[in-house]
Amino acid sequence: MFSDEYRFSLQSDSRRTFIWRAPGTRYHQENTIERHRAGWLVWGGIILGSRTDLHVQSVTMTGHIYRDVILEQHVRLFRGAMGTEFLFMDDNARPHRENIVEECLQSEDITRMDWPAYSPDFNPIEHVWDMLGRRIAAGQPPPTCLPELRRALLDEWCNIPQDQIDNLILSMPRRCMACIASSGRHTPY
Numbered sequence: 181m182f183s184d185e186y187r188f189s190l191q192s193d194s195r196r197t198f199i200w201r202a203p204g205t206r207y208h209q210e211n212t213i214e215r216h217r218a219g220w221l222v223w224g225g226i227i228l229g230s231r232t233d234l235h236v237q238s239v240t241m242t243g244h245i246y247r248d249v250i251l252e253q254h255v256r257l258f259r260g261a262m263g264t265e266f267l268f269m270d271d272n273a274r275p276h277r278e279n280i281v282e283e284c285l286q287s288e289d290i291t292r293m294d295w296p297a298y299s300p301d302f303n304p305i306e307h308v309w310d311m312l313g314r315r316i317a318a319g320q321p322p323p324t325c326l327p328e329l330r331r332a333l334l335d336e337w338c339n340i341p342q343d344q345i346d347n348l349i350l351s352m353p354r355r356c357m358a359c360i361a362s363s364g365r366h367t368p369y
Contacts, residue, residue: 181226182303182305182349184270184271185273186221188219188313188329189219190323190329220237220330223237226305227258228346229342229346230258234338236334238326241273243274243281246275246281255290267293268292269295270292304351304352
């Protein structure tokens, strides 16, 4: 299972800092105003032929939330259905590496895939987030408030064709080999 979190917001995600200057002044008396983006943090997991429900929350992910909600309510169920062949991928985010998470994975006999740090383009769910964002932005009209955004996220997550998700997962060997080739490393034969 490939999994990850992503933040969707109502405003632009440019992360620009806006500068306010008092009328009649030049380059002095600056106040920096950072706009906080109203939005939702989502978590999802994908496998060939299926996906988890989309988990939507307004708060930052913590180790406790990750264990109690993500692992217990989503990942554990998929692991139970798939048996010993189940391999779990999450990134190296701090909440995923807390002791309570490691203990939960061990107690549930969930094998975590080794994953290089800072390699989000290897994770096919990153491309699913892009699809989800494009589908929401194309909505007519697009969401204008948080409840509408939440509803659009849940609806569009379910409406992404599974064959598109499967194609992303099946592209993993090709993308990994391209990355190895571009890094100058050779694979053993």
